[in-house]
Amino acid sequence: MFEENLIDGRYVLGQPSGTFYQTPFPARQLTRAAHRPDLAADILTAGPLQALAASFRGSMHYSSGTVRQDSFALTVVEQPEGSPRYLVAALADGVSQATHSHQLADWLCRQAAALAGEALVQNGVAAVADVDWQGLCRNLQAQALDFCRRSAESVLRKGADPSQLSLRQILSRWASTLEFAVVEIKEQGPYPFVAVTAAGDGAAWLLHGQKGFQTLKSGKRQTGQLASNAVTALPADPGPALVTFGQLGAGEALLLVTDGLGDMLGDGGTALGGFFQSKLPSCRSLPGFVQAMDVALFQADDDRTGILIKEA
Helix, strand or coil, X not given: CCCEEEECCEEEECCCCHHHHCCCCCCCCCCCCCCCCCEXXXXXXXXXXXXXXXXXXXXXXXXXXXXXXXXXXXXXXXXXXXXXXXXXXXXXXXXXXXXXXHHHHHHHHHHHHHHHHHHHHHCCCCCHHHCCHHHHHHHHHHHHHXXXXXXXXXXXXXXXXXXXXXXXXXXXCCCECEEEEEEEECCCCCEEEEEEEEECCCEEEEEXXXXXXXXXECXXXXXXXXXXXXXXXXXXXXXXXXXXXXXXXXXXXXXXECHHHHHHXXXXXXHHHHHHHHHCCCCCCHXXXXXXXXXXXXXXXXXXXXXXXEEC
């Protein structure tokens, strides 16, 4: 069981911690020319499917004066009539210590969606299982390294050569995780999908209002009884991608999150898991989704991003 309260329009599990009352203030204007919103949210409806997404700046970023480093992207891959259509959702978590990680997180989400769309359209693909997702992720990693070197031209001192930067130097400025999912849009379910972890410690579940959580990919890697914070972030080589295929059935939702929520969700048998099980399957509006994802609970002070895909 979990104790749920509604305080000043915000859900709280347990007692609100000190950061609940923290006043948001802008990040230092050091790494970008324009303001980066503390909150980004979107909704996309494609046939019978609906995707809801929300990304929040964590309260610890208020204290450090840093921007929201998470990002997401939603898109639909359109094809000629009679060919499959696909919903693509991506999310990324910029590494806190990397000063420009939010730039890479934004780029990775957009590029993952673009490359997935190209792979699904160009090769006459009949199903998500027909795509070489490992090859796509290797290509994306190489492109991410090129993106970081191009971006370095604007931040290095005049006359410096970005091509001479070591990978360690690049990772000190640009580093991010990446997860994405592709769901086939059909007139009715079940809907075939693939969930891909290109790099990092995000998590994914199938969520049913009655049956609860089915873990597709857990977040932090477990070492004995402890969860490891070690992450190999892009543009470094994270090794083979984790690719999971499945079917999105009636009454089910596909939930993808960054570690700001994944660490608190665990296998779903937590206070946050119980709260999400009671709120998300029936969620129909973007404001309702944003309110649920903004739930306050002890020690949940990191950026948080979540994407929910289900029947509308």
